[in-house]
Amino acid sequence: MRFNSLAPMYSRSSEPVRFERDCPAVLVPQGDAVTLPAGTAGYITQALGGSYTVFVEGNLFRIAGQDADAIGKEPTEPLELPPDAADDAVEELVWRQLRTCFDPEIPINIVDLGLVYEASVTHREDGGRLVVVRMTLTAPGCGMGDILVDDVRTKLEMIPTVQDTDVELVFDPPWTQNMMSDAARLETGMF
Numbered sequence: 001m002r003f004n005s006l007a008p009m010y011s012r013s014s015e016p017v018r019f020e021r022d023c024p025a026v027l028v029p030q031g032d033a034v035t036l037p038a039g040t041a042g043y044i045t046q047a048l049g050g051s052y053t054v055f056v057e058g059n060l061f062r063i064a065g066q067d068a069d070a071i072g073k074e075p076t077e078p079l080e081l082p083p084d085a086a087d088d089a090v091e092e093l094v095w096r097q098l099r100t101c102f103d104p105e106i107p108i109n110i111v112d113l114g115l116v117y118e119a120s121v122t123h124r125e126d127g128g129r130l131v132v133v134r135m136t137l138t139a140p141g142c143g144m145g146d147i148l149v150d151d152v153r154t155k156l157e158m159i160p161t162v163q164d165t166d167v168e169l170v171f172d173p174p175w176t177q178n179m180m181s182d183a184a185r186l187e188t189g190m191f
């Protein structure tokens with residue numbers, strides 16, 4: 001089940017923007033990579049987790065946090081963690097980072113949507129930390145699947161002391177609305 005018709009209803013913002021430079025973007029929900037040229041006008045429909053969903057000429061586009069400057073926004077600050085941090089502290093930061101990952105159409109993070117089945121911190125043979133994530137999508141054919149996986153991977157690799165990630169899309173068990181947190185169900189009106 002996709003929530004395409006809900007996107008405008010759950011807008012976090014409607015701030016007008018004009019692209020200050022050519023900017024890579026992803027067409028939502030198809031997942032196609034495009035470049036929006038400098039001077040393009042639109043408005044931000046969602047600004048969550050460091051990325052932006054922008055409405056331009058009847059289409060939605062996801063702008064990654066590292067390209068925030070293209071729409072006049074500041075990129076997110078780097079994460080800090082002591083080099084001798086325990087695995088528990090790293091795992092806590094992993095879950096915090098996962099809560100900054102959003103489907104561009106739904107203003108609810110992937111943890112509260114119930115899309116993350118597993119997230120754990122382990123160690124590689126060389127002693128470096130590896131974060132393993134098993135997650136799903138609201139619909140198996142979702143064009144944004146690779147984009148969400150890449151967003152998860154990128155945000156987890158920003159965590160100091162994490163040298164590698166293993167993010168896998170799985171579809172067993174299939175996602176249902178019952179996997180959403182109570183807050184997410186309240187937000188979407190899905191009880």
